[in-house]
Amino acid sequence: MKLITHNMLTSNIIKGVKNGFPLKIIASKVEEKEVDFNPEFTARMIPKIDWQALRQAAADLGKPNSLPEAVADQYEENVDFLKQTHHVLMELEVIEGELVCPESGRKFPVSNGIPNMLLKEDEV
Amino acid sequence: MAAPMDNMKNSDASDVHDVCTIDATVTTGFETVAGEEVQEKLGIKAIGLRGRIRFECPMSLVKEVAKLRTVDNFRVLMFYNSNYTFSDDQVENMRKLRNLVSEVNWPLGIQIWKRFFSFEHNIAAVPENITSDFGEPCFPNIQPPKSAEKSKRKSKGNKWKKKRELKDKLAKDTDQVNDKNEHLDGVQGEPVEALCNTDTVQLLPVDAKDNVQKDCTESVEVNAAKKPRVRENPWNPLMPSFRVTCHRTGDSHNFDSMTAAANFGGAIYCYFGWNVKMTEFDMEVLLNIDEHQVAVSMGLTKESLHKRDITTFGPTTLRPTVANGMLRLCEIQTGDIVCDPMCGAGSIPIQGILSGQQSFHLAGEIGKNCLNRVRSNLKFLSSESTGKVDAIRWDVCNLPLRDKSVDVFITDLPFGVRMGHKVENWRLYPGALLEMARVVQPESGRCCLLTEDQKCLFRSLQKWNKYWTRSKTLVINLGGLAAGVFVLSRTRLPFNMEDRLTMLREFKRTKGGHHKDSRDKGDNPETSKGDDS
Numbered sequence: 001m002k003l004i005t006h007n008m009l010t011s012n013i014i015k016g017v018k019n020g021f022p023l024k025i026i027a028s029k030v031e032e033k034e035v036d037f038n039p040e041f042t043a044r045m046i047p048k049i050d051w052q053a054l055r056q057a058a059a060d061l062g063k064p065n066s067l068p069e070a071v072a073d074q075y076e077e078n079v080d081f082l083k084q085t086h087h088v089l090m091e092l093e094v095i096e097g098e099l100v101c102p103e104s105g106r107k108f109p110v111s112n113g114i115p116n117m118l119l120k121e122d123e124v
Numbered sequence: 125m126a127a128p129m130d131n132m133k134n135s136d137a138s139d140v141h142d143v144c145t146i147d148a149t150v151t152t153g154f155e156t157v158a159g160e161e162v163q164e165k166l167g168i169k170a171i172g173l174r175g176r177i178r179f180e181c182p183m184s185l186v187k188e189v190a191k192l193r194t195v196d197n198f199r200v201l202m203f204y205n206s207n208y209t210f211s212d213d214q215v216e217n218m219r220k221l222r223n224l225v226s227e228v229n230w231p232l233g234i235q236i237w238k239r240f241f242s243f244e245h246n247i248a249a250v251p252e253n254i255t256s257d258f259g260e261p262c263f264p265n266i267q268p269p270k271s272a273e274k275s276k277r278k279s280k281g282n283k284w285k286k287k288r289e290l291k292d293k294l295a296k297d298t299d300q301v302n303d304k305n306e307h308l309d310g311v312q313g314e315p316v317e318a319l320c321n322t323d324t325v326q327l328l329p330v331d332a333k334d335n336v337q338k339d340c341t342e343s344v345e346v347n348a349a350k351k352p353r354v355r356e357n358p359w360n361p362l363m364p365s366f367r368v369t370c371h372r373t374g375d376s377h378n379f380d381s382m383t384a385a386a387n388f389g390g391a392i393y394c395y396f397g398w399n400v401k402m403t404e405f406d407m408e409v410l411l412n413i414d415e416h417q418v419a420v421s422m423g424l425t426k427e428s429l430h431k432r433d434i435t436t437f438g439p440t441t442l443r444p445t446v447a448n449g450m451l452r453l454c455e456i457q458t459g460d461i462v463c464d465p466m467c468g469a470g471s472i473p474i475q476g477i478l479s480g481q482q483s484f485h486l487a488g489e490i491g492k493n494c495l496n497r498v499r500s501n502l503k504f505l506s507s508e509s510t511g512k513v514d515a516i517r518w519d520v521c522n523l524p525l526r527d528k529s530v531d532v533f534i535t536d537l538p539f540g541v542r543m544g545h546k547v548e549n550w551r552l553y554p555g556a557l558l559e560m561a562r563v564v565q566p567e568s569g570r571c572c573l574l575t576e577d578q579k580c581l582f583r584s585l586q587k588w589n590k591y592w593t594r595s596k597t598l599v600i601n602l603g604g605l606a607a608g609v610f611v612l613s614r615t616r617l618p619f620n621m622e623d624r625l626t627m628l629r630e631f632k633r634t635k636g637g638h639h640k641d642s643r644d645k646g647d648n649p650e651t652s653k654g655d656d657s
Contacts, residue, residue: 004484005514008461008529013522021526035511041482044459048529090511114495116517117524124522124628 001115003057004089007049009115011101011108014123020101022053023108025060027097035090042082045089046075058088144232146181146189147421148198153600153609154449158194161452165192175601186236189424193448193479196428199410202233203420210416214378218261221384222391224420225258230396233409233422240424243364243406251396258391263383357393365401366392367408369423374415384411388420433474436500438493440543442471442536442574446602450534450572451476453596453611458482460531463563465520465556466490470498472534474505477512485513486530488520521555521631525563527619532570533560539576541605549577551631553584558627561591562619569614574600576607585610590617 011020051071058066066088072081099108099115106123109116150158155172162170162179166188170179178201181189189198203224210217231249238247370385388411393400398407408423430443450472456462463486464472473485489495498515518524537553538544544552553575560571571592575581585592596611 001516002514005486005516008486008525009516010524010526013524020524033511038458038482041459041484045484048459048461050526112499114499114515114517118490118517118519119522124631 001094001110001113002090003054003061003092004045004049005115006057006094006099007054007089009099009117011099011104011106011117014101014104014106014119017101017103020103022050022056022102023099024102025057025094025097025099027061027094027110029094029096030061031093031095032091033093035086037083037086039076039079039082042086042089043076046071046085049089054088058092061092061094063088063092142183143180144183144186144236145178145201145204146186146198147176147178147201147419148189148192148195149176150195151175151443151446151449151600151602153598154194154446157449157452157598158192161192161194161448183236186239190240190429192429193475194445194452196430196443196445197423197425199421199423199425200233200236201419201421202230203228203418205418207416208418210377212378214263215261217377217379218263218383218387219258221387222258222261222394224418225388225391225395226254226256228420237407237422237424241406241426245362245364247364248396255394257394259387259394261387262390264386359399360397363396363398364406365399365404367400367402367405368392368411369408370411370413372413374413376415377413381413384413433478433505434469434471434501435504436469436497438469438497440536440538441469441497443602444471444475446574446600447471447475447534447536448479449600450536450574450609451479451481453598453609454532454534454570454572456481456483456532460484461486461529462532462534463525463530464488464535465518465523465533465560466535466537467498467515468494468536470501470515472536473498473513474501476534477505477510483512486525487513487515488518488523489515490517490519492517521552521559521627523559523563527562528565530560530563531565531568532572533564534572535574537573537575537577537581539605539607540580541576546577546580549580550583551634553577553580554587555627555631557584557588557592558623561588561614562624564614566614566618567616571610571612571614573610573612574602574607575610576602576605578608581608581610585612591615591619 006023006025009021009023011017011023014020051067055067055069058064067084068081072078075081075085093113094110094115095113097110099110100106101108148158152175155175155177158177159170159172159179162168162177166179166181166185168179168181168185170177177195186200189195192198211220234247234249366389368385368389370381370388372381372384388409389400392398392409408426410419410421410423412419412421430445433444434441451462454462456476458481460481460483462473462476462483464470465486465488467473467487467489470487473487476483476485487498489498495515495517502510502513502515516524535556537556538549540546540549564571573581585594591614592612593615594610595613596609598609600607600609
């Protein structure tokens with residue numbers, strides 16, 4: 001699971017959970033994989049992602065200072081910034097671990113890089 | 125290999141080809157979509173026929189045709205007559221068909237064939253001695269099917285006998301021995317072979333020996349291992365092997381495709397002396413007869429291109445060529461987040477990342493086995509392409525995604541034929557449509573669905589027409605099923621959470637037998653709801 005995917009995941013489908021975002025990551029195995037950098041793609045992703053959640057996720061993976069505190073002004077032309085974002089967004093992968101709902105504490109396992117977000121019947 | 129002759133515009137010299145006609149088969153219904161791809165990638169206008177597209181391709185671009193992502197098979201046209209007349213006389217028809225061989229533009233077909241395949245020896249585009257004798261018409265399959273049927277019946281009878289035997293263990297030993305003997309007869313199929321051989325020999329004069337060969341390969345293939353057949357025409361290692369495949373449509377013909385293929389193949393043998401081989405052939409000559417149209421073309425694909433990119437197939441894996449057609453319909457832009465919430469073996473996300481668009485794909489599935497297939501299919505892609513996809517296990521009616529986080533949904537819904545259940549679809553379709561309406565971007569969001577259960581989809585759309593409008597519908601032929609491809613666009617209306625709660629309540633109320641059924645089957649992922657974790 002890449003952090004771009006993590007940035008979209010929420011646990012508010014659980015009954016009673018109002019805000020299930022962002023999920024906390026407890027990773028036991030993280031891999032870094034090189035992915036082609038495309039500045040246009042990254043620039044278009046930035047308005048779609050939740051910046052603070054992405055920073056938090058990077059911190060959960062033990063890389064607290066890999067991103068600046070806020071989105072840079074005129075990020076479209078800021079290649080360094082885009083490269084940093086690209087690295088955190090696309091190249092860090094959680095292979096084994098758990099995602100934890102911030103409200104209910106429900107744990108979702110991640111195995112082989114695939115998070116299991118299925119709920120039990122009584123949780124829906 | 126002849127060099128492309130781009131700069132030589134010489135229309136009246138028949139042996140200088142700078143343009144050839146390519147026929148490409150596509151999934152029926154996707155002709156326009158495939159035509160657009162040809163226009164976009166090759167800059168050529170294509171004509172859409174039924175299940176095929178036809179376009180004039182410059183020689184220099186022929187190799188590029190193999191890179192088209194929506195075509196299944198393609199071939200180069202060597203002869204075409206749109207107003208071919210067939211007579212009432214069967215023999216006359218076959219004689220005419222045999223003589224047709226001399227009119228076919230073989231040099232063109234062979235020249236292009238050489239660009240895709242190789243043969244260790246030189247293949248002459250024109251035979252050394254041009255023969256005017258194309259052999260006598262033959263009708264190879266008048267007798268053999270009958271005898272084949274007979275032996276089948278016999279063995280079926282045997283099966284019954286055997287069953288009876290099993291039930292009734294008191295049967296005498298002698299009876300059993302008799303039975304076994306009979307059974308052996310049926311398996312060996314000696315009568316078939318004998319009949320077939322005598323038959324064809326009777327039918328064929330000496331000059332059409334090739335048909336003996338052809339006939340044998342066709343109908344005696346099964347028995348070949350038991351009794352080595354004697355080739356009347358020795359295998360010529362200097363010549364390539366070929367087969368003729370005939371597709372015939374129309375009611376006005378007094379012959380069948382087998383007869384046509386046998387006669388045409390026999391004539392090619394007389395003309396070129398190529399070896400006849402039904403499997404693992406070098407060349408495939410395609411004879412298409414559609415009412416009054418006759419086309420002869422040279423096959424340029426040995427296996428349908430729809431099998432590319434997928435290594436692990438599930439029971440209902442979507443053809444990558446169809447997946448490509450659906451992706452094209454959605455007009456994906458750079459930076460789009462594309463999601464297939466019921467991805468099966470992952471055809472759509474895989475084609476999405478291979479099509480070269482800069483988009484991110486989410487591949488969701490409910491079944492464990494399907495996700496294993498996705499993983500093994502992704503493993504065969506290069507690492508740079510897998511950077512643009514992630515797989516997640518989820519239930520489409522409870523997507524763990526933030527509101528408005530996805531741009532495009534593309535999915536192949538379970539039809540309820542091989543996968544899932546038609547009754548289950550009545551829960552799944554509306555549930556999925558509603559959940560997708562929440563997750564997709566209002567106004568700009570798109571959705572492309574493929575299903576055979578169109579009635580259910582129409583009703584579900586009616587239910588949620590405040591969120592979705594249908595912008596395009598294509599009816600495609602998917603392995604004989606009339607399936608519909610629906611392109612939907614999200615309306616401007618903000619999502620109302622009440623709808624979701626009502627839906628969930630409805631689900632809980634109607635939960636019953638069908639739900640349990642799909643759960644029991646275990647690997648029936650697309651329809652069972654999120655319960656087995």
